Amino acid sequence: MKKDTVCRMCSSCCPVEVEVVAGKLVSAQRKSFLDKDKRSPCLKLQAAADIVYSDRRLTTPLIRNKDGAFRQASWDEALDLVAARFQLYKKQKHPEAVGWLRGMAADWGAPWDYANRLMNCYGSPNTIGNGSICFVAREMAHTYTYGAMAFAEAARARCILVWGKHDADTALGAADAINHAVSNGAKLIVVDPIQTPLARKADIWLQIKPGHDGLLAMAMINEIITRDLIDHEFIEGFTTGFEQLREVASRYAIDEIAPDIWLDPHQVGEAARLYATTKPACLIDGNGLDMQLDIFQSTRAVACLRGLTGNIDRPGGDVLPQPIPLRPFQARDRLPAGVPSITAAYPLFNTFSESWGNQVQSCVVDAILDQKPYGLKMLVVQAGNPVVTMADSSRARRAMDELEFLVVIDLFMTRTAALADVILPAAGCFEKTQLNRAAIRSNPIILQNQVIEPVGQSWPDWKIVFELGRRIGLEQEFPWTTAEVAIDEQLAPAGVTVEQLRQSPDGVRVEELRHEKYRQHGFATTSGKFEFFSRRLQEGGFAGVPYGEGYPAEVISFSTQQQEFPLIGISGRRDIRFTNSQYRTIPALLKDEEGCVVDIHSVDAAPQQIEDGDPLQITTPKGTITMRARVSSVVHPGSIRIAWGWGDYNHACNLNTLTDDAVRNPITGTPGQRTFMCRVEKVR
Numbered sequence: 001m002k003k004d005t006v007c008r009m010c011s012s013c014c015p016v017e018v019e020v021v022a023g024k025l026v027s028a029q030r031k032s033f034l035d036k037d038k039r040s041p042c043l044k045l046q047a048a049a050d051i052v053y054s055d056r057r058l059t060t061p062l063i064r065n066k067d068g069a070f071r072q073a074s075w076d077e078a079l080d081l082v083a084a085r086f087q088l089y090k091k092q093k094h095p096e097a098v099g100w101l102r103g104m105a106a107d108w109g110a111p112w113d114y115a116n117r118l119m120n121c122y123g124s125p126n127t128i129g130n131g132s133i134c135f136v137a138r139e140m141a142h143t144y145t146y147g148a149m150a151f152a153e154a155a156r157a158r159c160i161l162v163w164g165k166h167d168a169d170t171a172l173g174a175a176d177a178i179n180h181a182v183s184n185g186a187k188l189i190v191v192d193p194i195q196t197p198l199a200r201k202a203d204i205w206l207q208i209k210p211g212h213d214g215l216l217a218m219a220m221i222n223e224i225i226t227r228d229l230i231d232h233e234f235i236e237g238f239t240t241g242f243e244q245l246r247e248v249a250s251r252y253a254i255d256e257i258a259p260d261i262w263l264d265p266h267q268v269g270e271a272a273r274l275y276a277t278t279k280p281a282c283l284i285d286g287n288g289l290d291m292q293l294d295i296f297q298s299t300r301a302v303a304c305l306r307g308l309t310g311n312i313d314r315p316g317g318d319v320l321p322q323p324i325p326l327r328p329f330q331a332r333d334r335l336p337a338g339v340p341s342i343t344a345a346y347p348l349f350n351t352f353s354e355s356w357g358n359q360v361q362s363c364v365v366d367a368i369l370d371q372k373p374y375g376l377k378m379l380v381v382q383a384g385n386p387v388v389t390m391a392d393s394s395r396a397r398r399a400m401d402e403l404e405f406l407v408v409i410d411l412f413m414t415r416t417a418a419l420a421d422v423i424l425p426a427a428g429c430f431e432k433t434q435l436n437r438a439a440i441r442s443n444p445i446i447l448q449n450q451v452i453e454p455v456g457q458s459w460p461d462w463k464i465v466f467e468l469g470r471r472i473g474l475e476q477e478f479p480w481t482t483a484e485v486a487i488d489e490q491l492a493p494a495g496v497t498v499e500q501l502r503q504s505p506d507g508v509r510v511e512e513l514r515h516e517k518y519r520q521h522g523f524a525t526t527s528g529k530f531e532f533f534s535r536r537l538q539e540g541g542f543a544g545v546p547y548g549e550g551y552p553a554e555v556i557s558f559s560t561q562q563q564e565f566p567l568i569g570i571s572g573r574r575d576i577r578f579t580n581s582q583y584r585t586i587p588a589l590l591k592d593e594e595g596c597v598v599d600i601h602s603v604d605a606a607p608q609q610i611e612d613g614d615p616l617q618i619t620t621p622k623g624t625i626t627m628r629a630r631v632s633s634v635v636h637p638g639s640i641r642i643a644w645g646w647g648d649y650n651h652a653c654n655l656n657t658l659t660d661d662a663v664r665n666p667i668t669g670t671p672g673q674r675t676f677m678c679r680v681e682k683v684r
């Protein structure tokens with residue numbers, strides 16, 4: 001039988017059709033507006049049955065014995081044990097000593113609201129997401145500029161500027177749209193330090209020096225203004241701070257900037273002019289900007305390009321969402337006043353959006369190890385693997401060890417789960433119905449619909465949270481016995497029900513898609529305008545226009561120690577077979593090539609006679625890892641690309657052993673996990 005749902009094995013949330021035979025998932029196909037032979041393939045989805053029915057799945061709750069070994073337990077016993085711990089800290093009058101850390105995998109929509117609701121009603125402000133290193137930090141820069149994150153309408157664009165994103169590996173619906181537009185003649189510009197498959201297809205590829213995107217954006221802004229390629233009507237009617245931006249950008253002349261960031265000035269000028277003069281043009285920014293020390297200002301500068309050219313919220317440009325009215329589910333008003341969150345040092349981040357709340361995950365480690373701003377004693381980790389995915393993972397691991405009590409909710413026995421006192425087995429994405437963030441943000445809403453029963457005794461995340469809530473005395477706050485009733489209640493203001501969504505697998509539209517909404521309603525910023533200048537940022541102590549206070553001294557971790565660490569390390573490609581630290585134990589996904597390699601240019605390989613397959617030690621001030629070499633011209637001399645995501649599978653390949661968490665972006669708390677200075681040595 002064929003069933004419709006949304007895949008959530010990575011954050012792309014692709015609509016899929018699943019073949020179910022005798023209650024078992026057999027195969028799954030991604031839906032797309034493109035013909036089958038033109039769709040970008042997803043190897044994870046092809047291996048969906050292997051992942052769902054992997055013999056490595058956690059199938060019962062586990063409790064750690066006094067001797068350190070795990071034993072199987074019933075849900076009642078495990079949840080009672082966790083609930084008793086919650087009660088203990090409450091009795092000690094320190095509910096804020098309990099934290100809840102969310103990784104990316106259980107989704108950011110309703111599941112994030114449920115975790116917040118539980119913690120707010122319990123009395124702890126410490127529900128923390130990992131948005132500081134993911135797209136949420138970028139979303140914040142978009143939001144401070146024009147009120148929300150804009151999404152490229154690439155399929156209709158005549159010019160596509162892709163900046164640090166590689167959708168063929170990470171977001172296949174978007175990849176389909178780019179391919180469609182390009183095959184219809186749209187121009188393609190790619191900003192990426194790596195010669196990716198997309199860069200090879202581009203009309204112009206800017207192989208930027210990693211981490212220096214802000215300089216490029218400012219030079220492009222300068223070129224577009226100087227050549228008068230701006231949209232005067234839009235700028236005069238709908239923006240703030242144009243003159244200030246012009247003045248700051250005039251300090252970034254292409255001829256001076258380009259050579260410092262490994263680029264040809266002519267090519268940069270050409271890219272700026274092509275983007276500004278081809279209409280409509282969209283700008284797709286990605287995780288190449290995230291995880292950088294300079295994440296916020298660089299994304300703000302890139303975002304300004306959309307306003308200068310008037311491409312914001314135009315058909316074929318970058319479109320602003322039409323938010324769906326929802327019943328607030330986080331119960332923020334239940335949180336007792338007076339206890340600040342452990343992330344309070346990042347107030348602009350914590351307040352830019354009601355629904356995101358606290359996202360600076362490094363603060364969890366500060367609180368546990370350094371009691372900064374106060375201590376955390378118990379942590380629930382849901383859908384994340386922080387001991388390999390957080391910056392400076394040795395420190396993150398020490399923090400997990402230090403806790404009095406650690407609960408992990410996951411599908412597999414990860415390195416983080418292995419440290420837990422209690423492990424609760426979660427059901428995977430095909431085994432539960434949830435209102436994911438893609439559904440809430442987009443118009444139409446597409447339901448992630450349960451198509452098979454949970455594997456073993458695993459439970460969907462919603463059920464775990466609701467049941468735990470009831471056991472800590474929050475029966476009234478968690479009255480729902482199914483996901484459906486909770487979703488119906490949350491969607492009530494939109495007038496949409498789960499039943500309706502099930503009848504309409506391609507989604508339900510709450511209102512017609514509209515462009516240039518700002519002409520009627522303005523932008524959802526403080527001034528109601530597109531803000532080249534942001535008063536809120538200035539009042540918060542930061543530059544009101546991008547780089548208004550100069551360019552930062554340090555954009556790459558350890559750049560003050562370049563003598564000893566001369567190469568730029570780039571945290572590498574997101575292989576389509578895997579999601580972050582996941583899926584390396586699935587044999588079907590490992591069989592072709594392993595992929596755990598370091599790309600090094602022949603210029604940098606020559607002095608040590610490094611050849612393909614040689615084991616290399618990569619070292620930073622934080623630590624050393626070992627991987628095999630691949631001599632390759634996809635990287636620029638002076639930089640290496642280090643495979644991302646192998647740390648759970650093999651500790652010796654854990655990239656975050658190398659990264660730093662001490663220096664962070666002052667606005668978003670983002671450490672330099674993408675780009676850092678390092679050195680390599682051939683293992684002899």
Ligand SMILES: Nc1nc2c(c(=O)[nH]1)N[C@H]1C(S)=C(S)[C@@H](COP(=O)(O)OP(=O)(O)OC[C@H]3O[C@@H](n4cnc5c(=O)[nH]c(N)nc54)[C@H](O)[C@@H]3O)O[C@H]1N2
Binds near residue numbers: 426427572581582
């Ligand atoms: N150096 C470096 N560091 C990085 C990155 C990088 O590229 N380089 N990427 C960063 C980014 S953008 C992110 S988002 C983070 C990701 O960091 P994490 O969120 O820690 O990433 P994952 O490795 O995807 O871990 C997700 C975990 O959730 C489990 N899981 C999957 N589905 C479900 C579910 O439905 N419910 C529950 N409860 N669990 C589930 C998986 O088994 C897995 O163990 O890593 C960041 N760290």
Ligand SMILES: Nc1nc2c(c(=O)[nH]1)N[C@H]1C(S)=C(S)[C@@H](COP(=O)(O)OP(=O)(O)OC[C@H]3O[C@@H](n4cnc5c(=O)[nH]c(N)nc54)[C@H](O)[C@@H]3O)O[C@H]1N2
Binds near residue numbers: 208209212213289576
């Ligand atoms: N298959 C798969 N899909 C995934 C994930 C996964 O792990 N695997 N993770 C999911 C998650 S959590 C996220 S956040 C998204 C991220 O997905 P994307 O936004 O596509 O991000 P990445 O693939 O990490 O990086 C995109 C590009 O940025 C480039 N880049 C690296 N450094 C720089 C730089 O300094 N400047 C510029 N301009 N570019 C740079 C990289 O070479 C890469 O080609 O993908 C999601 N989808």
Ligand code: SF4
Binds near residue numbers: 010011013043171
């Ligand atoms: S890209 Fe693949 S794994 Fe990710 S949501 Fe889409 S189908 Fe699923």
Ligand SMILES: [Mo]
Binds near residue numbers: 104133134
């Ligand atoms: Mo992410």
